[in-house]
Amino acid sequence: MAAQLNEQLRLLEQRFKSVGLDRRGFMKVAAGAAAGTMMVDGVARYVGPAAAAQDEAGPDETFYNFALRNDPVSFDWNLNLYVNADVETFSGLLMFDADLNAIPDWAETFESNEDASVWTFNIRRDNQGWSNGTEQRPVTAGDFVYSFRRQLDPRNGAAYAGFLFDIKNAERFNNSTPNDDGTYTDAEGNPVSAEDLGIVAVDDWTLEVTMEGPRGYFPQVVAYLAAYPAPQWAVEEYGSDRWALAGDVPLWSNGPFLLDSWEHDVLVTLKPNPGHWDAENITLKRVYDPIIPAESAILAYEQGEGTQQLDWVNIDAANLTRYQEDPELSQQLREYVYPGIWMLVPSNGIPPFDQLEVRKAVSHAIDRTRVANITNGLAIEAFCMVPIGVFGFLDDPELQEIQKFDPELAMEALVGTEFEGGQNWPEITMHMRAQEEVFNADIMANDIVAQLQENLGMSVQIQTWPEASWRPELFKNEWQMVWIRWWSDYPDPNNSYGDMFYSRKASGKRQAWSNAQFDDLVNQGKSEADPEARLEIYRQAEQIIQEDVGYMPIVYRVDQYAFKPWVKDLPENRQGFTVPEGNIYVRMLSDISVEGREE
Numbered sequence: 001m002a003a004q005l006n007e008q009l010r011l012l013e014q015r016f017k018s019v020g021l022d023r024r025g026f027m028k029v030a031a032g033a034a035a036g037t038m039m040v041d042g043v044a045r046y047v048g049p050a051a052a053a054q055d056e057a058g059p060d061e062t063f064y065n066f067a068l069r070n071d072p073v074s075f076d077w078n079l080n081l082y083v084n085a086d087v088e089t090f091s092g093l094l095m096f097d098a099d100l101n102a103i104p105d106w107a108e109t110f111e112s113n114e115d116a117s118v119w120t121f122n123i124r125r126d127n128q129g130w131s132n133g134t135e136q137r138p139v140t141a142g143d144f145v146y147s148f149r150r151q152l153d154p155r156n157g158a159a160y161a162g163f164l165f166d167i168k169n170a171e172r173f174n175n176s177t178p179n180d181d182g183t184y185t186d187a188e189g190n191p192v193s194a195e196d197l198g199i200v201a202v203d204d205w206t207l208e209v210t211m212e213g214p215r216g217y218f219p220q221v222v223a224y225l226a227a228y229p230a231p232q233w234a235v236e237e238y239g240s241d242r243w244a245l246a247g248d249v250p251l252w253s254n255g256p257f258l259l260d261s262w263e264h265d266v267l268v269t270l271k272p273n274p275g276h277w278d279a280e281n282i283t284l285k286r287v288y289d290p291i292i293p294a295e296s297a298i299l300a301y302e303q304g305e306g307t308q309q310l311d312w313v314n315i316d317a318a319n320l321t322r323y324q325e326d327p328e329l330s331q332q333l334r335e336y337v338y339p340g341i342w343m344l345v346p347s348n349g350i351p352p353f354d355q356l357e358v359r360k361a362v363s364h365a366i367d368r369t370r371v372a373n374i375t376n377g378l379a380i381e382a383f384c385m386v387p388i389g390v391f392g393f394l395d396d397p398e399l400q401e402i403q404k405f406d407p408e409l410a411m412e413a414l415v416g417t418e419f420e421g422g423q424n425w426p427e428i429t430m431h432m433r434a435q436e437e438v439f440n441a442d443i444m445a446n447d448i449v450a451q452l453q454e455n456l457g458m459s460v461q462i463q464t465w466p467e468a469s470w471r472p473e474l475f476k477n478e479w480q481m482v483w484i485r486w487w488s489d490y491p492d493p494n495n496s497y498g499d500m501f502y503s504r505k506a507s508g509k510r511q512a513w514s515n516a517q518f519d520d521l522v523n524q525g526k527s528e529a530d531p532e533a534r535l536e537i538y539r540q541a542e543q544i545i546q547e548d549v550g551y552m553p554i555v556y557r558v559d560q561y562a563f564k565p566w567v568k569d570l571p572e573n574r575q576g577f578t579v580p581e582g583n584i585y586v587r588m589l590s591d592i593s594v595e596g597r598e599e
Helices: 002-018 023-035 141-152 170-174 218-222 232-238 294-303 317-325 356-364 368-373 397-402 407-413 441-456 467-474 493-501 516-527 531-547
Strands: 037-040 043-047 062-064 094-096 102-104 107-112 118-123 199-203 206-210 257-263 267-272 286-290 312-314 333-346 379-381 428-433 460-465 481-487 552-563
Touching (some): 094 218, 102 107, 118 141, 118 218, 141 170, 141 199, 141 206, 141 232, 294 312, 317 552, 333 356, 333 441, 356 407, 356 441, 368 441, 368 552, 397 531, 428 441, 428 467, 441 481, 441 552, 460 467, 493 531
Parallel strands (some): 062 286, 428 460, 428 481
Antiparallel strands (some): 037 043, 107 118, 118 206, 199 206, 257 267, 267 286, 333 481, 333 552, 379 552
16 A cells, blocks of 8 residues: 555656646645645645545446536535536435436435425435545435525525425525525515525424425426535535535535545546445446546547546547447447437527517528538437427427428518618627537537528627636626527426526526516416326417527437446436436436456
8 A cells, every 4th residue: 555655646746847846845745635635736636535545446346437528616516506516426305217207315205295285305314424535424304404595595696596496485585685684575575584485394304395386396306406405514614615615625415426536627536425325236436537628528538548538428420420330439339319409599689689580580591400410410400498208398290380491481581671681780699608519519500600691691600608607698698699508407398498488587597588478388387287288388388489489499419428348237218228427317327337347
């Protein structure tokens, strides 16, 4: 062990010399590593309590995970869904299986009253699920009371707070005004507090949640990672700005894996959580999450070494044919119809898209089949918001006619406007998230721009935004047009219509479009218990938003993944597709095993 540690320190010293750190500085770093923190280029690198001297996991107990394209913002899922951290460091009440069913996680059982207006979750008793690597604490009902209140507190400004608005008084509390004395006042001037929320810990192991009305889909809400809890004691001791950064504070988490080390912009390392309820079924002893940009991921999969290698990867359109035609690589491919959609969203409040005629023209000017084809089969044309394979998908020929591709209709829509004949267009910018090459966003965006030029004479510039500023700017609703994806959070149409397009929420609005009738239908859909009646409600909602061109469905996402031959027990859904770690199912690391890794 000592020899191994000395060799690690020797290699570490060589690396630091390359960035200009002298011997004395290195010794300070080494001392810091022993205490749990290193400094590199003035930045704290968190090293877990045992990371510097622990035995390495065997080759068949190690996995190199394709999870992080950018450095995590933090590990505080409770306040920020977009932290870009490893999803398996935390666990919620429920989780999704490979068929996207909500199943037990920390809640061993759950049930509702007769009309699904009250849900009860029974926490696994006498557990020791919280850990910071050296200490343990139980996961209790009180953790979720605290965490849901924290997420809904308007003082915290959680962008995804609206996700919990099904809970009684949640929207009222989140939209209230915080006062200087610590109290809150709702929109009508009445006092309101976190205690008014329909969240009660009956005892340590029983959580009771009262809804605003019947909510039969609520288990799907709490199975999503936006409902992950936060450790109250750590937040209160270190503050919301420190507890989940792991700089000088060991991270408390309750997932199947614990954060073991974090070298910013380079690597996150995980180890199993021995107190997790499913620990005995987890075979991986070490997970490496190299922080690799999307454009470098395939190279890391094929040629990566050390901790900068990958055991699985998303294959983009540019490389797919090569993989399909290679005898060895083709055997590593796995297809998955992902529950996600790409759409074009014009702002109906900003010229020229404040005119319905212009929005209609754009909707008829885009050939969805052509966009899908340029991805080499990694997309299929979309005609409604809810993806194929998710409850709420509408295979309705009438809907497909509303925004069908027809260049003649596109030009006809402009007759009588100042843009008739495809003339006099102002400067137009389409905004999109940067580093989306792995999802073929760039080639699709460029083809859409080309089609608008060909069919409307409209010149469009593309503006990309880095992850850190993408959502804050998006939520201002000030952009002319947005090329955006929506990966389903939970498999229900309320996630698509309610969470994406409902305009009466106070935060997290991705577009300026608003329609009172549409919003009323979303509210009706939430409360309707009969599945067929719900589908009809959402069909009406889809018709309204398409006729008003609040958005333009373009393509559904289809993925091709490559997995190394030694990755075993890959989860499959009922359609026979391999289901990777994603936006809904997030337990691949817990389910897979490794056997026969090449040395």
